Amino acid sequence: MFYRIVNDQIQLHLTHPHQTEELFALTDRNREFLKQWLPWLDKVQGPEDSRHFLKEQLQKYAEGTLLTVLIYYEGKIAGVMGFHQIGQSNRTAEIGYWLGEEYNGRGIITACVRELIKIGQEYLKLQKIIIRCATDNARSRAVPLRLGFELEGTFRRAENLHGRWIDINVFGLLLEENSHEPSD
Amino acid sequence: MDRNRHFLRQWLPWIDDTQTPDDTRRHLKERLQASIGGDEIHLTIVIDGAIVGRAGLQQIHPTNRTANIGYWLGEEFTGRGIMSETVRELIEIGRHYYSLQKLTIRCGTENVKSRAVPERLGFQHEGTLRRNENLYGRWIDHEVYSLLLEPNNSTESH
Ligand SMILES: CC(C)(COP(=O)(O)OP(=O)(O)OC[C@H]1O[C@@H](n2cnc3c(N)ncnc32)[C@H](O)[C@@H]1OP(=O)(O)O)[C@@H](O)C(=O)NCCC(=O)NCCS
Ligand SMILES: CC(C)(COP(=O)(O)OP(=O)(O)OC[C@H]1O[C@@H](n2cnc3c(N)ncnc32)[C@H](O)[C@@H]1OP(=O)(O)O)[C@@H](O)C(=O)NCCC(=O)NCCS
Numbered sequence: 001m002f003y004r005i006v007n008d009q010i011q012l013h014l015t016h017p018h019q020t021e022e023l024f025a026l027t028d029r030n031r032e033f034l035k036q037w038l039p040w041l042d043k044v045q046g047p048e049d050s051r052h053f054l055k056e057q058l059q060k061y062a063e064g065t066l067l068t069v070l071i072y073y074e075g076k077i078a079g080v081m082g083f084h085q086i087g088q089s090n091r092t093a094e095i096g097y098w099l100g101e102e103y104n105g106r107g108i109i110t111a112c113v114r115e116l117i118k119i120g121q122e123y124l125k126l127q128k129i130i131i132r133c134a135t136d137n138a139r140s141r142a143v144p145l146r147l148g149f150e151l152e153g154t155f156r157r158a159e160n161l162h163g164r165w166i167d168i169n170v171f172g173l174l175l176e177e178n179s180h181e182p183s184d
Numbered sequence: 185m186d187r188n189r190h191f192l193r194q195w196l197p198w199i200d201d202t203q204t205p206d207d208t209r210r211h212l213k214e215r216l217q218a219s220i221g222g223d224e225i226h227l228t229i230v231i232d233g234a235i236v237g238r239a240g241l242q243q244i245h246p247t248n249r250t251a252n253i254g255y256w257l258g259e260e261f262t263g264r265g266i267m268s269e270t271v272r273e274l275i276e277i278g279r280h281y282y283s284l285q286k287l288t289i290r291c292g293t294e295n296v297k298s299r300a301v302p303e304r305l306g307f308q309h310e311g312t313l314r315r316n317e318n319l320y321g322r323w324i325d326h327e328v329y330s331l332l333l334e335p336n337n338s339t340e341s342h
Binding site: 039089091092127128150151152153154155156157158165174 | 197
């Protein structure tokens, strides 16, 4: 399907129903790992839920409200990432991501976020990118910090994750730091 | 609203979309419908029979039990403590009717009068969101304030 090359090992593919079985298997295998930080695992019970997700994301991409891609590492699905909530008037979008545990520690997400920033700049004309992480999600927080995002705030008890209150760090990267007037 | 167009336009994004009483009628209906859905509640502030402004809870989130407070007054009704009193009441509404555990208020960094409201009521400053809004061709930073309504160590959810 349609993809963008990040490097020799990594590609970002648009979502499509043909990826259903492989995506569900990855999600299912990493259920406990991902549940530590992500709220939606209980909603993915079977391949039909993954299929619905893949279709829905493609539809919303067509509507221009988000961009979700599957991360392929050496030909296999390793995780999911994208811009959710692309704000038109403030030209701001938020990046979210996850990898299967077996793909952690190789710099995959850092390389992919770098690529997504370029896409945001070139195609979506964004002026700002946001990443939100739980304050105790050290691996996730390391990603924006590695890429020069600035910490903008700490929202206390911002989300209830499986019965536990979590605080959230908001990181922002300004892409047109020096222009003072919105240019659209 | 029409009388205060110039005053409100300094800080509110929707002024130019409100040109006629019909726009206001549509807005009031939509907000009332959203209130029925439980996502928000918008209230008109009335003093001695006259409308002086609006305030409400937006983005009421049932799992996180959070909401955001928004408000405005006609310029001639500022400087009397009306909004601080109203927000105090909204906090009670959020606590008792919506079981909220946290309230936030977001103000333009340069909107000193608006920032004074959460500061006066003991909200804590959580951060500065840079270039968060395009307000009629000018980038606005937002200060985020919040008030926790339950003891910090409580873990139960609804
Ligand atoms: C958050 C998450 C995507 C981070 O994965 P990650 O593999 O740590 O992140 P990266 O791909 O950027 O890799 C960085 C790691 O690879 C190492 N690395 C190897 N080569 C690298 C390279 N070329 N560039 C950068 N890092 C490299 C780094 O040293 C780092 O390892 P360390 O954590 O041992 O120091 C992953 O832990 C995850 O999916 N968690 C669960 C879901 C989640 O929390 N999502 C985010 C919600 S906000
Ligand atoms: C933001 C806004 C509602 C604040 O109005 P306000 O009148 O300053 O706020 P309050 O009603 O709480 O009144 C506080 C003032 O009344 C005075 N006051 C008098 N009696 C008071 C009382 N019993 N309690 C508190 N304050 C009292 C305070 O000293 C303060 O005056 P000061 O600004 O001269 O120090 C108003 O400026 C506004 O509508 N602005 C435009 C729209 C807007 O910016 N909305 C917010 C977007 S985030």
